[in-house]
Amino acid sequence: MGNQMQKSISNTRNQKQTSFTFEIDNFSEKKAAISSSLFGCGGCEWYVTVYPKGYYCRDHLAVILNVASPKSLRTGWKRKVSPCFVLLNQSGKELQILSTSEEEGSLFCDKVPSWGYHKVLPLSKLTEEEFLENDKLIIKVEVKLVEAVHEEEVTGKGMYSLNGFQILYTQVLLVSKIFARHPDIAVDFKPKSQVVKTAYMNVLLGLIETLRKPPQSFSETELSNAYSKLRELTEAGFKLDWKNAIADGSRVEEVEERINNLKVTLLDLIVELKKEKAKSAAAARVLSFDDIV
Numbered sequence: 001m002g003n004q005m006q007k008s009i010s011n012t013r014n015q016k017q018t019s020f021t022f023e024i025d026n027f028s029e030k031k032a033a034i035s036s037s038l039f040g041c042g043g044c045e046w047y048v049t050v051y052p053k054g055y056y057c058r059d060h061l062a063v064i065l066n067v068a069s070p071k072s073l074r075t076g077w078k079r080k081v082s083p084c085f086v087l088l089n090q091s092g093k094e095l096q097i098l099s100t101s102e103e104e105g106s107l108f109c110d111k112v113p114s115w116g117y118h119k120v121l122p123l124s125k126l127t128e129e130e131f132l133e134n135d136k137l138i139i140k141v142e143v144k145l146v147e148a149v150h151e152e153e154v155t156g157k158g159m160y161s162l163n164g165f166q167i168l169y170t171q172v173l174l175v176s177k178i179f180a181r182h183p184d185i186a187v188d189f190k191p192k193s194q195v196v197k198t199a200y201m202n203v204l205l206g207l208i209e210t211l212r213k214p215p216q217s218f219s220e221t222e223l224s225n226a227y228s229k230l231r232e233l234t235e236a237g238f239k240l241d242w243k244n245a246i247a248d249g250s251r252v253e254e255v256e257e258r259i260n261n262l263k264v265t266l267l268d269l270i271v272e273l274k275k276e277k278a279k280s281a282a283a284a285r286v287l288s289f290d291d292i293v
Helices: 169-181 194-211 220-236 252-260 266-277
Strands: 005-008 019-024 039-042 044-051 060-068 077-088 095-099 106-109 116-120 135-150 159-160 165-168
Touching: 019 044, 019 095, 019 169, 044 077, 044 135, 060 077, 060 135, 095 116, 106 116, 106 169, 116 169, 159 169, 165 169, 165 266, 169 194
Parallel strands: none
Antiparallel strands: 005 019, 019 135, 039 044, 044 060, 060 116, 077 095, 077 106, 077 135, 159 165
16 A cells, blocks of 8 residues: 555454554545455454546545455345545545435445445646645545344345435445446425335436447337437426437537527437437447446
């Protein structure tokens, strides 16, 4: 780790709570991700990764908590923890505090071995004079174990609460990606019933799956249904913008301008892009989940 120093305040591997300090010198010179040494909590080992140049949001510092060697754990393992990150400068001045309550918690499992904050602080803030004293960043991490499952039968039918939505255990990874990249996607969501919220989330995941298909493979019925679902989701309060998922090629700027001016509907946009992408061999590929969100 070079001139970075890490120290674990407590070393008991099976404890319910662990505090850990991660110190990074010459922070402004760092370009790539920086990982801490390992520390134990809840029967497994953890480490922190800091992204000095951002992760999903390239203009913000990102801090991620990871389970070390998740494949070495037994099938069906889960850890629900309440993590807290405190960012300080060399004098101990608190720059930012990030935490989740025990009730909310953060789920770690074989499908989601990492979790964290992708918009901790704007990178512009970190470059301000005297914000980071002597160019040193200190991150104090506290991990409190809420629930641990070491091994169980995995049926895929279990439910988990994520950002106020009850979702299937098998959907945790996909929904986590959505909230990581678009943290405000559901801040204006109107329905309160958990049953209704679950239904809407399933509609959203279904729409993303539909948009992964090559544009020229859509039937007119599928295009119409996709537009109806998008309208239904936005009326319920989801903040959605699919231009990054479907707009590429030589006419991106023209398409984005038309979206920004609200001159065309999503259906018109998909039909137009369908014609453009049909000219390219790249249009035959199936988009990934990450391409959409």
